[in-house]
Amino acid sequence: MTVVFILWLRELKKYLRSRVQIVASLGAPLMYLGVLGFGLGPVFRRAGEGSYLQFIAPGVIGMTVLFTAMFSGFTMLWDRQFGFLKETLVAPVPRLAIMIGRTLGGATVAVLQGTLIFVVTLIAGFRPESLLAVPLAFLVIALIAVIFSALATAIGSSLKEMQGFQMVMNFLVMPTFFLSGAIYPLEGLPRVLGALTRVDPLTYGVDGVRGLLIGRTHFGVALDVAVLLGVGVLFVLFGAWRFSKIEA
Amino acid sequence: MSDRPIIRVAHVVKSFGKVTAVNDVSFDVQAGEIFAFLGPNGAGKTTTIKMLTTLLRPTSGSLELDGLDPATHQTEVRRRFGVVFQDPSLDSDLTAWENMDVHGVLYHVPRRARRERSETLLRMFELWERRDDLVKTFSGGMKRRLEIARGLLHTPKVLFLDEPTLGLDPQSRNQMWTHVRNLNEAEHVTVFLTTHYMDEADRVADRIAVIDHGRIVATGSSAELKQQTSTGSLEAAFLALTGTTIRDESATAADQMRQVARVWRR
Numbered sequence: 001m002t003v004v005f006i007l008w009l010r011e012l013k014k015y016l017r018s019r020v021q022i023v024a025s026l027g028a029p030l031m032y033l034g035v036l037g038f039g040l041g042p043v044f045r046r047a048g049e050g051s052y053l054q055f056i057a058p059g060v061i062g063m064t065v066l067f068t069a070m071f072s073g074f075t076m077l078w079d080r081q082f083g084f085l086k087e088t089l090v091a092p093v094p095r096l097a098i099m100i101g102r103t104l105g106g107a108t109v110a111v112l113q114g115t116l117i118f119v120v121t122l123i124a125g126f127r128p129e130s131l132l133a134v135p136l137a138f139l140v141i142a143l144i145a146v147i148f149s150a151l152a153t154a155i156g157s158s159l160k161e162m163q164g165f166q167m168v169m170n171f172l173v174m175p176t177f178f179l180s181g182a183i184y185p186l187e188g189l190p191r192v193l194g195a196l197t198r199v200d201p202l203t204y205g206v207d208g209v210r211g212l213l214i215g216r217t218h219f220g221v222a223l224d225v226a227v228l229l230g231v232g233v234l235f236v237l238f239g240a241w242r243f244s245k246i247e248a
Numbered sequence: 249m250s251d252r253p254i255i256r257v258a259h260v261v262k263s264f265g266k267v268t269a270v271n272d273v274s275f276d277v278q279a280g281e282i283f284a285f286l287g288p289n290g291a292g293k294t295t296t297i298k299m300l301t302t303l304l305r306p307t308s309g310s311l312e313l314d315g316l317d318p319a320t321h322q323t324e325v326r327r328r329f330g331v332v333f334q335d336p337s338l339d340s341d342l343t344a345w346e347n348m349d350v351h352g353v354l355y356h357v358p359r360r361a362r363r364e365r366s367e368t369l370l371r372m373f374e375l376w377e378r379r380d381d382l383v384k385t386f387s388g389g390m391k392r393r394l395e396i397a398r399g400l401l402h403t404p405k406v407l408f409l410d411e412p413t414l415g416l417d418p419q420s421r422n423q424m425w426t427h428v429r430n431l432n433e434a435e436h437v438t439v440f441l442t443t444h445y446m447d448e449a450d451r452v453a454d455r456i457a458v459i460d461h462g463r464i465v466a467t468g469s470s471a472e473l474k475q476q477t478s479t480g481s482l483e484a485a486f487l488a489l490t491g492t493t494i495r496d497e498s499a500t501a502a503d504q505m506r507q508v509a510r511v512w513r514r
Contacts, residue, residue, distance in 0.1 A: 006353040014341045017382075083337030090301050091354035092326035247304070 003093045004101040011072070011105025015112065022116070025071075029064045029117045032056065033124055036183060049185065057126040058137075058210040059182025061114050065144045066180075066202055068113040070173050072106025073152025074165050080246075081162060089246065099153055099243040103236065106149035107142065114141050128213040137212040140221075143228040144205035150232070150239035157242035175200075182206045186218040201231045252315070254279040254406060254438050255300065260309035262295050269295040271462035272309070277455075279405070282432055282439040284453035286446070288490050292462040293442040294334055297410050300440070301331050314405055327355065330399030331408040334442075336391055340384035344375055344394050347383060348401055355402035362401070369397040373427055389420030393427065400431065407431075409441040413448060421445065425452050446483035456482075460490040 015021065037053045037060075044052035079085040088098050115138075128134055155168055179193075180202035189197065197203045208224030211217030217224070253276035262270040270292040277283040287293050298304040299311055302318045302325055311318055318325045338347050345366065352362035370376040373393040383391060392412055399407055409428070413421040429452055432439050443449055449456055450470045457467040466473055466489050470482050477488040 002353050006350050010339065010342065010346075010350060013346070014339075017341055079339075082340075083333060083335045084339045085337075086303070086333055086335075087337040087351065088354060090303060090326055090331055091351075092323045092356070093354055 003091075003097045004104065007088070007098060007101025008105040008108065011075075011102065011109055014075075015109040022113070025064070025068060025113055026116065026120070028067065029060045030120065032063065032183065033060050033117075033121060037124065053121075053125055054127070054214050055185070055210070055216070056183055057118075057121040057124075058213050059180070059206050060121065061117050061141065062144060062180060062182050062202055062206040062209060063177050064117040065110045065114040065141055065205075066148050066173065066177055069106055069110035069145050069148035070152045070155075070168070072102070072109065072149050073156035073159075073168070074162070075106070076102065076153060076156030077159055077162050077165060080156070080160070085246070095244050095246075096240050099240050100236075103146065103149045103153050103239060106152060107145035110145035110149060111138070111142050114138075114145070129215050133212040137209045140205060140208040140212065140225065140228065143225070143232055144202065144209075147201055147205070147228065147232045147235050150235040153239035154235070154242040157239070157246050176202050179203065180206050181218070201228065201235075204228055204231075252279070253277055253312075254314055255283075255440065256310075256312040257296070257300070258310045260296070260299065260306045260311060262292075262299060262304060263307045268462055270299070270306075273459065273462070273464050274309075275457050275464060275467060277406075277438060277440060279438055280432070280436045281454045282428070282441065282452050284449040284456045285440065285442045285459065286449055286456060286486060287442075287459035291459045291490075293459060294410055296459070297331070297408050297440070297442065301329060301408060302326055327402065328404055329406040329408060330402065330404035332392070332395045332399050332410065332412045334410040334414065336395065338383045338391055338395060338398070341382065343380050343382055344370065344386070345379040347394065348398055351398045351401050357402050365401055365403070366397075369400055372431075373397045374423075387420075389416050389424065392416060392420070392424060396424070396427065400435075400437065403435070404437065406438045406440060409439060409443075411442050411444065413443060413445060421448065428452060446481070446486055450482040458486060458489050465489050 033056065037056050041052040044055065049055065076085065159165065179197050179200040181197055182202070186197055186203070204219060204224040204227040207218050208221050208228065211221040211224065255277035258274050260270055260273045261268065273292070273296060285293050285296065295304065299306050300313060300318055302322045305319045313325050314328045316325050339350070342350070348366040348370065349362065352366065357365065367376065370379050373396065375390060375394055375397065378386070378390070383394065386394065396409070396412065413424060416424070425448055428439060431437060441453070453470065455467065455469055456473060458465050458473070466476060468476065473482060473485040474480065477485040479485045479488055
């Protein structure tokens with residue numbers, strides 16, 4: 001347990017000391033919130049869908065959590081390239097404890113970054129329907145963070161070079177975001193696109209957060225949480241398996 | 249020194265696909281010794297260290313560290329050694345103290361002992377005043393000293409140093425080996441080191457093994473190696489044993505034959 005804690009704490013300290021990373025990672029969410037949120041607002045309203053800012057804010061929070069959690073895979077590659085990973089791999093502790101410590105650390109950082117964006121959305125004018133639902137929404141956000149942090153661990157364990165991470169960003173992270181319904185409603189989509197959105201775990205995360213924060217949900221919060229829990233267990237097991245196979 | 253070797257390597261082979269990195273290597277290291285494992289680039293030094301430190305399994309042959317097989321008793325073996333890798337393995341975004349602390353937790357050193365030992369080691373390696381500074385602000389020599397201090401935190405029986413002085417200036421190298429020597433005498437820790445600086449091996453090692461093309465080509469004290477090769481310095485002995493071909497490229501067949509002939513002549 002102490003091993004998990006110290007590795008979790010390490011990720012947290014590194015995040016809090018990296019002001020550049022904190023500020024830089026605000027760029028994309030702010031752009032989506034500002035440009036899309038306000039730019040498409042009038043069209044969205046004319047279509048009878050209400051406030052686009054209200055609609056997109058949970059999506060932007062989900063996007064932030066996705067990007068930050070996946071970035072933890074990059075930090076693992078960094079540790080691999082610059083040696084700290086070896087220090088943990090030769091330690092007399094189970095690899096599972098190391099993997100869980102790293103994954104929870106990455107997930108916590110992602111939740112913190114999501115919280116920061118949540119505050120920004122509030123400043124921009126987003127208003128949750130009920131303040132009581134906010135802590136529940138953050139539980140869903142935490143689930144999203146664990147899922148993608150575990151996936152990042154699995155990918156970071158499988159890649160040997162940092163260049164591979166760019167491919168992950170282009171072919172996995174961006175499609176995951178664009179297919180999640182973060183920036184458009186899931187109703188009335190073409191059949192293929194609709195099917196693709198259903199196999200994307202982030203879809204259920206964004207839908208759950210949106211359901212809790214603004215009362216608008218496509219699948220129902222219960223189903224969203226059930227899917228996230230199931231995928232979470234699968235991805236943690238997958239991450240643990242890939243991490244156990246690392247050769248230094 | 250005890251009679252039982254603390255490290256025993258017997259007929260070890262390690263292959264990566266068609267490439268044999270370590271080929272039928274055997275040697276022993278006695279407890280309390282400073283043992284230098286020398287060889288040109290790509291000779292098999294780091295692969296051997298990786299097998300001894302549980303990071304790789306041998307293709308065949310057997311290894312023992314303190315009587316335990318690193319391949320089958322990973323956790324027990326890992327408690328018994330500290331290691332400074334060829335590449336830096338510190339977390340440069342943490343302070344020196346935090347790096348020590350993380351290591352202590354990973355090696356289950358109780359909190360109080362962790363603090364006391366960290367202080368002792370940081371003072372010994374002249375890093376105490378900088379304990380709260382981020383490692384990324386340290387010089388190369390300071391980072392290496394910190395890595396050694398960290399590797400000793402859990403009081404290991406064996407300390408592996410894989411080219412620890414690579415890239416350091418002569419002053420830092422000199423200071424580091426003085427620390428290692430003192431430590432070996434004070435704590436009786438067995439030191440297994442690799443280096444490309446022959447003067448360092450000559451100065452600190454009790455015994456030396458030379459590996460080339462994955463095979464041990466000579467073992468003995470520095471004086472014995474010089475005598476075997478009829479040379480006046482360890483560097484000359486090393487070149488006589490391993491040839492002058494630059495090993496980042498393949499050695500020529502003639503060069504390899506010359507080396508085999510040298511081994512046979514002995």
